[in-house]
Amino acid sequence: MKKTLVSALTTALVVGAASTTFAAANPFSDVPADHWAYDAVSQLAADGVIEGYGDTTFRGNQNITRYEMAQMIAKAMAKTDVSAADKALIDKLAAEFSDELNNLGVRVSNLERNADKVKWNGVLEYTYTSTRHDTQSAATKSKKNVDEYVFRLEPKAEVNKNWDVHARLDANGLMDTDGGNDTYDVKLKRVWAEGHYDNLNVKLGKLPNAINLISTTDDPYSGAAVTFGNDLKVTLEGGRIDATQFGDMGRDKDGLTSSDSNHIFAKGDDTVNFQAINLGYAKNKFYGNTGYEHMDGATLNTANLVKPYTNSNDKEYKANIWFVNAGYRFDHNNFFKAEYAQNTEADNYDDAYSFEYDYKGAQPQNKGSWGMYLAYRNLGQYAAPWSTYGDGVDGGQKGIEVGTSYTLFQNVQLFAKYFNGKDIAADKDAQKLFGRVDVFF
Known part of the structure; x- marks a missing residue:
C-alpha cells in the first residue's frame, strides 16, 4: 500500500491529529x-x-x-x-x-x-484491508484481502541550531504469504535537510509533500519546499515525483476493474515535474488553505490517472489542480472540515470534495483515549489521482466513510474504517474494510 502511514496516523489519520491542530500561540491562554x-x-x-x-x-x-x-x-x-x-x-x-x-x-x-544529536522514532504496524468491487457482470464481484506489516524508523539528526537532517526507512511485507516484492528489504524512503529561520522553513531532498491535501499524493518527491509567514503561511514546492503511483489503481480510464475483460490498463514507468503553492491561515479554532498543483512531463502510456484523456494528440500527461479546504474546532471534542479540488485539464471526473466530522481523538500517550469520525467523500480520479484518503475512500470513488481509533495501551493504538459507496466511472458498488494496529516507539 503506497501510503506514508506514519504521517496519516499521527497527523491526519482518523482523528488523532485533529486534537493538536489548533495549539494556541498565545502563551497566556x-x-x-x-x-x-x-x-x-x-x-x-x-x-x-x-x-x-x-x-x-x-x-x-x-x-x-x-x-x-x-x-x-x-x-x-x-x-x-x-x-x-x-x-x-x-x-x-x-x-x-x-x-x-x-x-x-x-x-x-x-x-x-x-540534547542528543540524533533522535529515533518508529512504528511497528499491522494493516488488514478487504476491498469489494462489483464488476461488469452483475453475478460476480472483484474481491481482495491484504495482510501487510511495516517496520519503520525515522531518525532526526541535529546539524546546528538552524539545520536538521531527517530520514525514513521502511521494511514491509505481506503476512498472509510471507512474501511480496518488498519483504525483508529495508528501503530509504525519504531523506531531506531542513532549515529553520524564525518564520522561514526550508526543506531540500527527497521529502514529504508539505501541502498534502485531498488531491495529489502523500508519497515523497525529490525537490525543495519553502514555507514562510506566521498566521498566514505561504508554501512553495517544486521537484520531480514518481508517476508510477498514478499508473494502476485497479481501474482503467473508464473506471472498469482489472477483472473486466477487453480493457487495457496503463502502467506508469516515468516521473513528472511537480510544482505547487499553498496559502494557509490558522488562528485559534479555525484553519483554511487554498492553492494550486501542477504536474507535466510524463510520456505516453504512463501516469494514467494524471492524463485527462481529453486530447489524444496531447503527448504529455498533465494535471492542473486547484484546491481549497477549511476546518473549525467547536470545542475540545468536536471538529468539522471540508475540502474541494478541481483539475482544469480534465473534462470528466475532474472534481473532488470531502466533508468530515470528528469527535474526540485517540492520543498515543493517553491510554483509553478514543475518537471517531463520519465523512462523505466524492474523489473524482483526475482531481484526486492518488488521494491521501486512500486507506478508506480511494481516488475514483465516492461514498460514506466511518472510522474509529482507540489507545489500547500507551503507544499502542487501534484503528478501524469502513467505506461503502461506488466506483464513480463504472457506477458500480464498492466497499472497503480497514483495520490497523500501531505500536509506536
Missing part, C-alpha cells in the same frame, strides 16, 4: 483541566521527572496557562536520566507547546544544545 497534557504531566510528576509548581504538587483539577505548562516541560527537557517512555512523553509535550517553548528563548536553545 488557559489549558483546560481535561486537556490530554494533564495526564502526561501527571505521569511525569509521578515518575519524579518534574515537580509541578515547585511545591511537589501538580494542580490537575484546575486550568493552567500554556506558559506555565511550557515551563514545566522545559525543566523536564533538561533531565537526561529519564526512561524511554518518559522521554516519549516529553517529546510529545514539547511538540504540542513548541510556540510557548520558543517564547522561553535562550533557555530552550541551551536545552537543545545539550
Whole structure:
C-alpha cells in the first residue's frame, strides 16, 4: 500500500491529529483541566521527572496557562536520566507547546544544545484491508484481502541550531504469504535537510509533500519546499515525483476493474515535474488553505490517472489542480472540515470534495483515549489521482466513510474504517474494510 502511514496516523489519520491542530500561540491562554497534557504531566510528576509548581504538587483539577505548562516541560527537557517512555512523553509535550517553548528563548536553545544529536522514532504496524468491487457482470464481484506489516524508523539528526537532517526507512511485507516484492528489504524512503529561520522553513531532498491535501499524493518527491509567514503561511514546492503511483489503481480510464475483460490498463514507468503553492491561515479554532498543483512531463502510456484523456494528440500527461479546504474546532471534542479540488485539464471526473466530522481523538500517550469520525467523500480520479484518503475512500470513488481509533495501551493504538459507496466511472458498488494496529516507539 503506497501510503506514508506514519504521517496519516499521527497527523491526519482518523482523528488523532485533529486534537493538536489548533495549539494556541498565545502563551497566556488557559489549558483546560481535561486537556490530554494533564495526564502526561501527571505521569511525569509521578515518575519524579518534574515537580509541578515547585511545591511537589501538580494542580490537575484546575486550568493552567500554556506558559506555565511550557515551563514545566522545559525543566523536564533538561533531565537526561529519564526512561524511554518518559522521554516519549516529553517529546510529545514539547511538540504540542513548541510556540510557548520558543517564547522561553535562550533557555530552550541551551536545552537543545545539550540534547542528543540524533533522535529515533518508529512504528511497528499491522494493516488488514478487504476491498469489494462489483464488476461488469452483475453475478460476480472483484474481491481482495491484504495482510501487510511495516517496520519503520525515522531518525532526526541535529546539524546546528538552524539545520536538521531527517530520514525514513521502511521494511514491509505481506503476512498472509510471507512474501511480496518488498519483504525483508529495508528501503530509504525519504531523506531531506531542513532549515529553520524564525518564520522561514526550508526543506531540500527527497521529502514529504508539505501541502498534502485531498488531491495529489502523500508519497515523497525529490525537490525543495519553502514555507514562510506566521498566521498566514505561504508554501512553495517544486521537484520531480514518481508517476508510477498514478499508473494502476485497479481501474482503467473508464473506471472498469482489472477483472473486466477487453480493457487495457496503463502502467506508469516515468516521473513528472511537480510544482505547487499553498496559502494557509490558522488562528485559534479555525484553519483554511487554498492553492494550486501542477504536474507535466510524463510520456505516453504512463501516469494514467494524471492524463485527462481529453486530447489524444496531447503527448504529455498533465494535471492542473486547484484546491481549497477549511476546518473549525467547536470545542475540545468536536471538529468539522471540508475540502474541494478541481483539475482544469480534465473534462470528466475532474472534481473532488470531502466533508468530515470528528469527535474526540485517540492520543498515543493517553491510554483509553478514543475518537471517531463520519465523512462523505466524492474523489473524482483526475482531481484526486492518488488521494491521501486512500486507506478508506480511494481516488475514483465516492461514498460514506466511518472510522474509529482507540489507545489500547500507551503507544499502542487501534484503528478501524469502513467505506461503502461506488466506483464513480463504472457506477458500480464498492466497499472497503480497514483495520490497523500501531505500536509506536
